[in-house]
Amino acid sequence: MHKQMGFKKPIQSIDFEENVIKKMKNRDVEGVEYHVMDAMHMTFDAASFDYAIDKGTLDALCADKSPETASKVVDYFNEIIRVLNTKGGTYIIVSLLQDFILDALINFFSKGIGNFHHEENIFEVRIQKIEKVAHKVNPDGSSLLPFFITIKRT
Numbered sequence: 001m002h003k004q005m006g007f008k009k010p011i012q013s014i015d016f017e018e019n020v021i022k023k024m025k026n027r028d029v030e031g032v033e034y035h036v037m038d039a040m041h042m043t044f045d046a047a048s049f050d051y052a053i054d055k056g057t058l059d060a061l062c063a064d065k066s067p068e069t070a071s072k073v074v075d076y077f078n079e080i081i082r083v084l085n086t087k088g089g090t091y092i093i094v095s096l097l098q099d100f101i102l103d104a105l106i107n108f109f110s111k112g113i114g115n116f117h118h119e120e121n122i123f124e125v126r127i128q129k130i131e132k133v134a135h136k137v138n139p140d141g142s143s144l145l146p147f148f149i150t151i152k153r154t
């Protein structure tokens, strides 16, 4: 699958919970390497990825409207853009996109607020709602994340 999709390097998958990574490793998916790692302080080199994919991690980090959370999310975004390629690096998020998450994304990626590198208007932000999953709830009570957000460094 990994090779069929044309990836030249293994996909790097992280979570800071050891038990989550253990579970994922047991699935033994070809072309994926797993690491117990904090997304706020990644050990990857700067500009080492074309894509960063975030499914539910931003939602976990940005769980309320407090100033402390807002500041943590700014640090997280700075860490994401540090590891992304400086030209065309793309951050893809699957999210519930609550209003305060949308605000955090617009402030950082469109207005440049909190961006350590003072990068303003260099990100192309696209938001897509996946109608089919918008109201679906899993058997365990969790709901599917109905928004795809694509943020590309231009």
Ligand SMILES: C[S@@+](CC[C@H](N)C(=O)[O-])C[C@H]1O[C@@H](n2cnc3c(N)ncnc32)[C@H](O)[C@@H]1O
Pocket: 014, 015, 016, 017, 020, 037, 038, 039, 040, 055, 056, 057, 059, 060, 061
């Ligand atoms: C909603 S779950 C999504 C899990 C998985 N991506 C999925 O789609 O099934 C959020 C995950 O983010 C992880 N997480 C939260 N904060 C993190 C951080 N600072 N660094 C790494 N992982 C984090 C949690 O341990 C949890 O597994």
